[in-house]
Amino acid sequence: MTSQAFTIKNVQAFCYRYPLATPVVTSFGRMLSRPAVFVRAEDTDGVVGWGEVWCNFPSTGAEHRARLVNEVLAPxxxxxxxxxxxxxxxxxxxxxxxxxxxSGEAGPFAQSIAGIDLAIWDLYARRQKTALWQALGGARSQIKVYASGINPTGSRGMAEAALVRGHRALKLKVGFAPETDRANLSALRDLVGAGLLAADVNQAWSVEQAIELAPRWQEFGLAWLEEPVRADRPWQEWETLAANASVPLAAGENIASRAGFTQALTGDVLSVVQPDIAKWGGLSVCVDIARDIIRSGKTFCPHYLGGGIGLLASAHLLAGVGGAGLLEVDANDNPLRDRLCGPVRDVRDGMITLGDEPGLGIEPDLASIEQYRTA
Known part of the structure; x- marks a missing residue:
């Protein structure tokens, strides 16, 4: 796509926090609130773009990332x-x-830069008067989605509500007591029928535990088992696990280098690869990585568990590169997601359809979430 040079006039981050009545539970901790850091970028022609910085854990780090954007990166x-x-x-x-x-803060810097990058890509596509998914080379505006973040308690109710909202695929949080995990998997398999069911361990197991537990879940027909062990374990351990797990493996949200993704695409260890564009790399790096994932014969499923702007950008990336992957849509309560994600809210028979409006296709209504602003 041809472009015309433009000058950055302003970059600003806005931080929000939504208190939860029901915590989001993972194997490594509980989220008592949902933070979000949104980024607004403007050029000297008055064109504006929007992005989002990953800031989930610890949620108290959201304000810090907003300050990194405003005080270090924006200037x-x-x-x-x-x-x-x-x-x-x-x-x-x-x-x-x-x-x-x-500073020892490679992660917060990478996340803050990624959020700015998403805003600049939105701005860039708006300058081209082209939808972002089209600017990324997409041919189809419709993508598949799945409901994720389903808690270990109340999981059946969460899954039922997701199905009512139009979802046809589910992902359950596991890595708790084995009997709890099995009961929840059984309930969700019963609900979703022949539809896609995946499970996310959130790095809770050792390799030995994973080799022992994963094969016992063959009856549930899992589409993938996500991060059963720590993402930073030696690759040989992941290879050993893949040879013995009897279920497809997924990872990628905690890979933060090109070399890491190159390794992830070698061999038959991972079946599903899940970069997070708001956590590392933005679109500037992850577009090529997504295409490499698809070329390698693996499934590209963008990871996302934040606010609405980053979720919508992830949808545009998936539509832009194509493939058979699904967009992750968190099933937990979060107005910072729902009020800003545009067409991602409208799930129909497991699919969403992006529009042809320039860029992300929305003008974020920050006034509607002003009560949750913290910085």
Whole structure:
């Protein structure tokens, strides 16, 4: 796509926190609130784009990431002239690499840069008067979705509500007491019938536990078992697990390097690969990674468990690169997601349809969530 150089005029982050009546439960902890950091970028022509910074854990880090954007990264972005969004991503990444190393905060810096990158891509597509999914090369606006984040308690009720909302595929949080996991898997398999059912262990098991427990779940016909062991375990352990698990494996949300994804695409260890564009790489890196995933014969399913802007950007990425993957849509209560995700809310028979409006196709109504703003 041809482009015309533009100048960054302003970058600003807005931080929000929605208190939960029912915590989101994972094997490594509980979320008592849902944070979100949204990023607004504007060029000197008055064109505006929106992005989102990953900030789930610990949720108290959301305000810190907003300050990283506003006090460190925004001043480095303002006045920069670029032709392509990747140019600003590279400039911010290289320009803060020593600072990220010195502070020991590679993750928060990468997440904050990713959020800015998403905003610049939205701005870029709006300048082209093209929907983001089309700017990324997409041919079809319709994608498959699945309901994720289903808690170990009240899981049947959450799943039933997701099915009523139009979902036809489910993912359950596991990694708790084996009898609890089995009972919940049985209930969800009964509900979803022949539809897709996946399980997310959230890195809770050792390799030995995974080899013992995973084969026992063959009866549930899992589409994938997500992060059964720590993402940073030696690759040889993942290979051993894949050879003995008897279920397809998934990972990717905690891979934060090109080399890591190159390794993830070798051999038959992972069947499903799940980069998170708001956590590392933004669209500038993850578009190519998504295409590599598809070319490797694996399934690209973007990971997402945050607010609505990042979720919508993830939908545009999936529609842009194609493939047989599904978009992750959190089933837990979160107005910071629902009020800003546009067409992702309208799930019909397990699918959503993106529009042809420029960029992400929405103008975020921040006034509707002002009561939750913290920074």
């Amino acid at each position: 480095a972005a303002v006045g920069v002239v670029i032709d392509q969004p990747t140019e600003l991503f590279d400039k911010l990444t290289s320009g803060t690499s020593v600072l990220a190393l010195q």
